[in-house]
Amino acid sequence: MIKLSPSALNLFLECPRCFWAERVRGIHRPNGPFPSLPGGIDSVLKKYFDKFREKDELPPEIEGKVEGKLLNDPVLQIWRQNLKGIRYYDKELDAELMGALDDCLIDGSDYIAVDYKTRGWLPKDDSHTYYQNQLNVYTLLLEKNGYKHKNFAYLVFYSPEEVLGQGTIKFNVEVRKVEVNPKVAYKVFEEAVEVLRGPQPPAHSDCQFCSWGNDYIILD
Numbered sequence: 001m002i003k004l005s006p007s008a009l010n011l012f013l014e015c016p017r018c019f020w021a022e023r024v025r026g027i028h029r030p031n032g033p034f035p036s037l038p039g040g041i042d043s044v045l046k047k048y049f050d051k052f053r054e055k056d057e058l059p060p061e062i063e064g065k066v067e068g069k070l071l072n073d074p075v076l077q078i079w080r081q082n083l084k085g086i087r088y089y090d091k092e093l094d095a096e097l098m099g100a101l102d103d104c105l106i107d108g109s110d111y112i113a114v115d116y117k118t119r120g121w122l123p124k125d126d127s128h129t130y131y132q133n134q135l136n137v138y139t140l141l142l143e144k145n146g147y148k149h150k151n152f153a154y155l156v157f158y159s160p161e162e163v164l165g166q167g168t169i170k171f172n173v174e175v176r177k178v179e180v181n182p183k184v185a186y187k188v189f190e191e192a193v194e195v196l197r198g199p200q201p202p203a204h205s206d207c208q209f210c211s212w213g214n215d216y217i218i219l220d
Contacts, residue, residue, distance in 0.1 A: 001094055001095060001096060002023075002093075002094070002095040002096070002193055002196055002197075003095070003096045003097075003098065004095065004096070004097055004098075004189065004192060004193070005085075005097075005098055005099055005137075006099050006133060006134040006137045006138070007134075008023070008192070009133055009137065009185075009188050009189065009192055010133055010134070012188070012191075012192040012195065013133060013188065014204075014207070015204040015206075015207040015209065015210065016195050016201040016204065017200065017201045017202065017203055017204055017207065017210050018204070018207060018209050018210065019192065019195065019196075020195055020196060020200055020201055021200070023196050024196060024200075029209045030209075037118070038118045041116075041118045041158065042102065042116055042118070045102070045116045045158070046080065046102065046103070049070060049103055052070060053070040053071075053072050054072075056069065056070075056072065057070075058070060061173040062156060062173070062175055065175040066105060066112075066114075066154055066175060066177075067105065067107045067112065067150070068105035068106050068107030068108075068110070068112055069105060069106060069107075070103065070104075070105060070106075071103070071104040071105060071106045071111070076101070076103070076104055079100065079101045079104070080100055080101060080102070080103075081100060082100045084100075085098045085099050085100040085101070086098065086099060086100075086101060086138075086141045086142070086145060087141070088140070088141050088144035088145065090189075093189075093190065093193045095189070095193045097137065097140070097141065097144075097189050098141070099134070099137050099138050099141050101113055101114070101115070101138055102114055102115045102116045103115075103116070104142075105154070107150065109148050110148050110149055110150045111142050111147045111148065111149050112149065112150055112152065112153060112154065113135060113138035113139055113142065113149075113153040113154070113180075114153065114154045114155075114156060115131065115134065115135065115138070115153070115154070115155055115156070116156050116158065117131070117155055117156065117157045117158070118157075118158050118159070119157055119158070119159045120159060120160070121159050122157065122159050122172055122174055123157050123159075123174060123176070128155055128176045128178045131155060131178070132178065132180075133185065133188060135153040135155070135178050135180045136180050136181055136182060136184050136185035136188075137185045137189075138153060138180075139151075139153060139180040139181075139182045139185070140182035140185040140186055140189075143182050149182075151179060151180055151181070152177050152178060152179050152180055153177075153178050153180050154175060154176065154177055154178070155175070155176040155178060156173065156174075156175050156176075157172075157173065157174045157175075157176065158171045158172070158173055159171060159172045159174075160172075
């Protein structure tokens with residue numbers, strides 16, 4: 001059975017051929033060492049948000065900038081785990097979609113996905129578009145698991161401002177409200193599954209990796 005995540009679908013959107021090569025032939029794009037700092041900050045932020053969750057409060061840097069309150073439900077700890085996450089199995093496609101949420105807000109009966117992002121500087125006006133598919137997928141997963149939602153999600157950007165000494169770094173924080181479309185996420189999911197069950201796609205004209213893989217991918 002095919003299992004896909006937002007990162008896998010991001011690769012599909014970027015280059016169907018590289019996506020197919022990785023999933024079908026096991027040929028991955030070359031890459032360098034992956035920095036561990038963002039993952040470490042992500043883990044610390046989860047613990048930080050949990051302290052306010054226990055008090056039924058919002059962290060002060062997002063107070064008044066988001067709708068709802070932090071979800072206080074044990075299911076969130078499952079949704080956060082990379083190997084578990086929130087999942088949806090589509091019988092017609094015989095494929096599964098999964099994602100690991102950073103956090104979630106609840107406003108009345110509506111659930112709102114939240115994702116933390118660590119950057120070297122404050123985001124530009126269009127920086128959120130890079131994460132559009134990810135947020136679409138999270139909202140689709142909430143919907144398919146029976147949770148009502150609003151048609152938006154939040155990105156919370158953290159960027160370093162200055163070192164205060166003794167290991168303390170002050171961060172700038174910016175909250176972005178992003179409109180989401182779960183129908184678009186499902187269409188991407190559907191198309192990605194179709195590609196994996198078909199022949200090798202043609203090289204993508206804008207992809208710098210396709211020519212690298214030509215010597216290794218078995219052409220149909």
